[in-house]
Amino acid sequence: MGHTGFVMRSAVRPSPLFLVILAVTVAGALLTLVEQQIALTTGIVLLVIGGWAVSLCLHEFGHAAVAFRGGDHSVRAKGYLTLDPRRYTDPVLSLVLPMLLLLAGGIPLPGGAVWINRHALRSKGVESAVSLAGPLTNLVLGALLVTSVALFQPPLGLAAGLSYLAYVQIIAFVLNILPVPGLDGYGALEPYLPYQARRYGQIARPWAPLALFALLLGLPELGITVLSDTLFGLTGWIFDLMGGEALYAQLGQLEFRFWN
Template sequence: MRGVSDRISPWFLVLVLVTVGGGVLTTLGTPVSLTAGVVLLVLGGWAVSLCLHEFGHAFVAYRSGDLSVREKGYLTLDIRRYTDPVLSFGLPVVFLLLGGIPLPGGAVWINHGAIRSRAARSLVSLAGPATNLVLGAVLTVLVATVAMPVGLAVGLSCLALIQVIAFVLNILPVPGLDGFGVLEPYLSTPARRLAARVRPWAPLVLFVLLIGVPGVAGAFFDLAYTVFDAVGGSGRLASAGYGELLFWR
């Protein structure tokens, strides 16, 4: 369509540069540069992964028949297309710095009526969390196979764990999260109507439980670490990275 561009957004490239800059800082060998580097690497990398997560949804939707995602700019990796600056980016960053939980931070509006099949609609929902899992696995492989300074390994391992946590969180079958979106096309009409009523507040209840109920949080993080171990992650390096990310504690 004339006037529609699929070129990668300069804003996405800026986020990549911030992430790379954070990685460079982690290699300088001072405590201050290590902490600053991990913070920039993790927050920048998280923003990059947010763009890739939403791009995953949009790309599968586009390939499945929803051509409107191209007109909306979802295929450009422009973070501004996926987020509200405060609610969708600033607030999740605050939660990440406070508790280390990567809240869902973006959204793409899909025309589900244009998607050809129930299986395709499920794949659209699955594409985002799958992107996080693949990113986490790629990062753990890099740390395990490429010689690098310890500081960089710490930062990348922390970012990898956050990707795995984002996968586990998003894949939960809770209305409003991607995991429920995978199941929703196969549910009855009454079940979908009930889900629509609870969708606005169900994720909030989940986050309150994760933050405020130790047993729920413990079970969730146990599952996340199990997946992290399965993709070859180093819990020791990731924990050290979290220590730098949450430096104020």
């Protein structure tokens, strides 16, 4: 395990593209400190979009890092340990589409994917851990963002942007742990399911997440809100439990979706 850890650390080399996205996120945070409305709004938009792109990379890196430690060393050759978003499948489906849905409906579609050789993993427990590593990364990021606002008490604009980004991370966690084929919650359960159930899950995997998001976005338009109410209610409960400031998150969302 010690040798594996050393090899993995030597393989973790953040790509220049990831560093550029991180720099955009930091620039957005700095813009929120400028005392002009256009700078505040632009800063929050850049902070949230850049921060979400960074979290997508870290989410997939989490899957890959646990898989590497669990026996699948092919993730290194595939470049999954470089945090390069281009390595995580199609850039449009993995980055652009999730960002558009975040902008349109405030719901972060899980983006990206890493292809794990599950036959190389040591046990069913490791398979489950690989699936859970991604959403737990979002949860930890949300907690760190909430904690940073509480500890450092930044100016209102920055606090609003960080709080909304934290809220988005928690939504991503809640969505990803749902036991829906194609999402990580199902992936954590899949190794323990009977063969027939896993077969049906494989068939549903490509379209089940999109059907879920269509329901989340479309049902409220028909006056049916139980699904979205449950999702946002659980997200709000976790956010409050962490000590998040709901008013900051609401302000951040208003500035992020300024056209509304």
